[in-house]
Amino acid sequence: xxxxxxxxxxxxxxxxxxxxxxxxxxxxxxxxxxxxxxxxxxxxxxxxxxxxxxxxxxxxxxxxxxxxxxxxxxxxxxxxxxxxxxxxxxxxxxxxxxxxxxxxxxxxxxxxxxxxxxxxxxxxx
Numbered sequence: 001x002x003x004x005x006x007x008x009x010x011x012x013x014x015x016x017x018x019x020x021x022x023x024x025x026x027x028x029x030x031x032x033x034x035x036x037x038x039x040x041x042x043x044x045x046x047x048x049x050x051x052x053x054x055x056x057x058x059x060x061x062x063x064x065x066x067x068x069x070x071x072x073x074x075x076x077x078x079x080x081x082x083x084x085x086x087x088x089x090x091x092x093x094x095x096x097x098x099x100x101x102x103x104x105x106x107x108x109x110x111x112x113x114x115x116x117x118x119x120x121x122x123x124x125x
Contacts (some may be wrong), residue, residue, distance in 0.1 A: 006065045010073020018078045045079030049086050 022037030
């Protein structure tokens, strides 16, 4: 039960942080031609997750509860793109290029295809 509470609390904070940061960036710089707030959140989340995991697994002992709170909960709610980026990088580091290609294509094209059909179905309801 403690694991789920750690993830849930981290997710609660991460979702709020994503909303506030994206809103501040978009208000300050406008929407421009793309949602800059989302781009910055995704890039920052990717960097922070990789930095945290590299540090946590190489330099120090991190409790399972804190790992679940921060990596899974906070950063998972802050951006799932960070997990996608880190896992893709791991596949490349393991020289699993075929698996990386499939993973990348399924996430990008599968995600956009699912979003497209969700939009179409949602509009027709």
